[in-house]
Amino acid sequence: MTHSATLPRTPSLRLDGRRALVTGAGRGLGLACAAALAEAGAEVWLAARSAVEVEAAAAELRARGDRAHALLLDVTDTAAVDKAVAEHGPFQVLVNNAGTNRPKPLEEVTEDDVDTLLALNTKAAFFVARAVASGLKKAGLPGSIVQMSSQMGHVGGVNRSIYCTTKHALEGMSKALALELGPQGIRVNTICPTFIETPMTHDWLATPAFRDQVLGKIALGRVGRVEDVMGAVLFLACDASALVTGSALMVDGGWTAA
Numbered sequence: 345m346t347h348s349a350t351l352p353r354t355p356s357l358r359l360d361g362r363r364a365l366v367t368g369a370g371r372g373l374g375l376a377c378a379a380a381l382a383e384a385g386a387e388v389w390l391a392a393r394s395a396v397e398v399e400a401a402a403a404e405l406r407a408r409g410d411r412a413h414a415l416l417l418d419v420t421d422t423a424a425v426d427k428a429v430a431e432h433g434p435f436q437v438l439v440n441n442a443g444t445n446r447p448k449p450l451e452e453v454t455e456d457d458v459d460t461l462l463a464l465n466t467k468a469a470f471f472v473a474r475a476v477a478s479g480l481k482k483a484g485l486p487g488s489i490v491q492m493s494s495q496m497g498h499v500g501g502v503n504r505s506i507y508c509t510t511k512h513a514l515e516g517m518s519k520a521l522a523l524e525l526g527p528q529g530i531r532v533n534t535i536c537p538t539f540i541e542t543p544m545t546h547d548w549l550a551t552p553a554f555r556d557q558v559l560g561k562i563a564l565g566r567v568g569r570v571e572d573v574m575g576a577v578l579f580l581a582c583d584a585s586a587l588v589t590g591s592a593l594m595v596d597g598g599w600t601a602a
């Protein structure tokens with residue numbers, strides 16, 4: 345007698361029929377994330393404060409056949425965030441990518457530096473996530489919230505006291521949200537990249553001494569490319585990660601392994 349095995353099927357990496365919101369999507373890492381989601385079939389809203397950048401980015405995606413929309417939005421304006429999400433959502437995928445950094449020695453950090461980084465990296469991420477989660481709960485839909493954290497959310501860094509503060513806070517926030525939103529089928533995870541070649545990091549990485557210092561901490565011996573994060577974003581957004589929540593996905597080339 346022969347026995348036939350019933351083979352399991354790999355969950356889909358497609359996002360067809362889902363709406364996605366990516367903040368800070370006008371260029372760099374945010375644009376790459378939007379491109380990855382759109383390529384997988386999602387209808388993507390690219391949010392940013394620069395109309396020129398975000399409209400050009402959305403146009404490029406549409407030119408290759410993707411469904412993409414430019415959304416002029418200052419994510420630090422909570423009322424505007426709530427309005428935009430209510431108008432264009434519900435979003436089954438959120439990539440909370442908007443963020444900034446002002447690396448300085450402790451003695452040079454100003455109150456404005458602290459306020460600016462906390463407002464964008466932490467407070468805005470919280471209220472964008474809240475708006476998206478609220479829309480999903482009202483619609484009775486599951487979803488995936490992906491918070492763009494950093495390796496600096498797990499370690500410290502010289503001249504990065506405030507940035508580390510905001511990213512460690514984002515990690516704690518994400519774990520708490522994962523517990524609270526889990527019963528509604530809403531997953532919350534973080535992606536933690538190392539230094540990625542983007543317009544924001546260009547000047548730092550162009551300094552030979554700094555680049556050598558960075559490379560000395562990356563086991564794979566190179567800085568990251570936006571493509572390195574695209575697969576991670578797609579994984580956490582789609583059904584392949586259906587049982588993953590409250591987790592941090594390290595895309596750091598081994599930085600935090602030491």
